[in-house]
Amino acid sequence: MKNDPKELLRYTPFERANHWLTAITFILMALSGLCFFEPLYYPLSQLFGGGVWTRILHPFIGVVMAVSFGIEFFNYRQLNVMTPTDWEWMRHVREMVGGDDRNMPEAGKFNAGQKLLFWLLAACMALLILSGIVIWRAYFSFLFPVALIRFAAVVHAAAGAIMIALIIFHIYAAIWTKESIGAMLYGRVRRAWAKQHHPAWFRDMTGGGK
Amino acid sequence: MALQSLDIIRRSATTTPSPNQRQTPEVVKLIDVSKCIGCKACQVACMEWNDTRDAIGTNHGVYDNPTDLTENSWTVMRYAEVKTERGLEWLIRKDGCMHCTDPGCLKACPAPGAIVQYSNGIVDFHEENCIGCGYCITGCPFNIPRLSKKDSKVYKCTLCSDRVAVGLEPACVKTCPTGAIVFGTKEDMLLHAEERVVELKSRGFDKAGIYNPAGVGGTHVMYVLHHADRPEAYNGLPKNPSIGAMVDLWKGAAKPLASLALGVGVLGAFLHYVTKGPNEVSEEIEKEFKDEK
Numbered sequence: 323m324k325n326d327p328k329e330l331l332r333y334t335p336f337e338r339a340n341h342w343l344t345a346i347t348f349i350l351m352a353l354s355g356l357c358f359f360e361p362l363y364y365p366l367s368q369l370f371g372g373g374v375w376t377r378i379l380h381p382f383i384g385v386v387m388a389v390s391f392g393i394e395f396f397n398y399r400q401l402n403v404m405t406p407t408d409w410e411w412m413r414h415v416r417e418m419v420g421g422d423d424r425n426m427p428e429a430g431k432f433n434a435g436q437k438l439l440f441w442l443l444a445a446c447m448a449l450l451i452l453s454g455i456v457i458w459r460a461y462f463s464f465l466f467p468v469a470l471i472r473f474a475a476v477v478h479a480a481a482g483a484i485m486i487a488l489i490i491f492h493i494y495a496a497i498w499t500k501e502s503i504g505a506m507l508y509g510r511v512r513r514a515w516a517k518q519h520h521p522a523w524f525r526d527m528t529g530g531g532k
Numbered sequence: 533m534a535l536q537s538l539d540i541i542r543r544s545a546t547t548t549p550s551p552n553q554r555q556t557p558e559v560v561k562l563i564d565v566s567k568c569i570g571c572k573a574c575q576v577a578c579m580e581w582n583d584t585r586d587a588i589g590t591n592h593g594v595y596d597n598p599t600d601l602t603e604n605s606w607t608v609m610r611y612a613e614v615k616t617e618r619g620l621e622w623l624i625r626k627d628g629c630m631h632c633t634d635p636g637c638l639k640a641c642p643a644p645g646a647i648v649q650y651s652n653g654i655v656d657f658h659e660e661n662c663i664g665c666g667y668c669i670t671g672c673p674f675n676i677p678r679l680s681k682k683d684s685k686v687y688k689c690t691l692c693s694d695r696v697a698v699g700l701e702p703a704c705v706k707t708c709p710t711g712a713i714v715f716g717t718k719e720d721m722l723l724h725a726e727e728r729v730v731e732l733k734s735r736g737f738d739k740a741g742i743y744n745p746a747g748v749g750g751t752h753v754m755y756v757l758h759h760a761d762r763p764e765a766y767n768g769l770p771k772n773p774s775i776g777a778m779v780d781l782w783k784g785a786a787k788p789l790a791s792l793a794l795g796v797g798v799l800g801a802f803l804h805y806v807t808k809g810p811n812e813v814s815e816e817i818e819k820e821f822k823d824e825k
Contacts, residue, residue, distance in 0.1 A: 419808070483794070500813075
């Protein structure tokens with residue numbers, strides 16, 4: 323299957339490597355961030371060498387994540403513009419989640435759900451970066467009034483929690499839709515898979531034939 | 533200041549009871565601003581007892597020295613020249629931790645046991661548990677804690693919890709030459725403060741009063757002010773300090789609820805998978821491509 327020349331290239335090696343860099347840094351950010359979110363999660367700080375190391379590392383890992391996410395955002399922003407077909411797709415999304423995708427409007431390289439997720443993640447990321455700078459006590463907090471720091475702390479916690487929820491959704495969607503994890507790992511997808519899940523993209527890639 | 537304490541009523545980032553078998557009476561340090569002569573003996577005594585030494589600063593043309601609290605200066609005298617109906621007045625306030633009954637620092641702290649509150653009311657930092665995030669600074673309504681550049685730990689007045697634990701008064705109280713700082717049980721200090729207010733009123737300070745702000749549940753450091761109607765005149769002492777809506781939102785019920793929502797989300801996804809099954813390529817399309825191979 324790996325060497326089938328008829329498979330379609332969905333993600334380039336660079337896109338894959340960068341996606342997984344974002345994914346790994348996100349996991350590290352979520353685990354370390356949760357330590358400061360609620361006492362319940364504080365034991366996770368042991369994974370990073372204790373509370374002090376967690377406090378030191380979290381923002382630096384965040385810088386790496388901001389760069390790799392930024393590259394993904396730049397790469398995919400045009401592919402994720404919502405079209406009228408996408409809004410129509412969203413109106414049918416319940417049927418699809420229920421297991422019946424026969425009436426779904428044709429999705430392009432990314433379907434409407436993926437596109438909305440993309441914009442929501444980008445919004446969370448922007449809020450996390452901005453608020454994160456304000457509450458990065460070691461280097462930046464002294465630049466800001468305390469009222470703004472308090473506001474930023476709330477924004478950071480809320481955006482972080484929402485982002486974790488969105489990524490849980492993202493991971494589940496990838497598990498649910500068989501072969502899509504393989505697409506992000508190996509880059510190529512079977513044509514049958516493409517026609518099933520992204521028919522408009524399939525046509526673009528194959529010129530409509532098989 | 534760490535002590536083997538059996539009288540802890542609150543501990544940061546801890547959801548189970550702290551060792552609190554022992555009960556102690558609530559204590560208060562009362563600072564009578566009207567008696568203060570601004571000699572800074574309290575600043576010196578504080579550094580002496582706690583063995584902290586601040587860097588030698590520069591003269592800024594005012595009496596304030598150092599000009600702000602630091603990780604080594606846990607108390608500073610703040611001098612304000614204020615015009616009142618009595619003419620020009622020199623209002624001198626000893627600034628430092630107020631030891632709030634409802635401490636914003638403790639509420640904000642994410643490190644278990646880095647901030648504790650004893651049953652006597654003292655709010656104490658246990659620096660060995662501090663992770664240096666500075667959330668206590670964000671949570672404090674009085675702008676008190678200071679982050680050390682040397683060790684990235686936060687420091688502030690301990691109300692000499694080590695001295696109080698063995699029946700001594702705080703060092704600043706011990707040294708005050710005018711009796712402007714007194715220390716005792718909350719009950720006694722409030723009585724004494726009320727007497728002082730009566731005295732000040734009889735001397736023409738109509739608006740004299742006690743500063744014990746209700747917004748933070750009262751404090752264990754209180755002031756007698758000759759102008760209690762305008763605490764801001766004393767170098768920005770907040771009129772109605774409280775933890776505030778933002779910190780309440782940040783540290784309140786929202787986060788446990790968010791945790792619950794995330795847990796429900798994961799469970800929901802799992803249930804979706806086992807009830808609806810995976811989203812696979814349909815037989816029709818599979819067939820279409822199979823023939824070709």
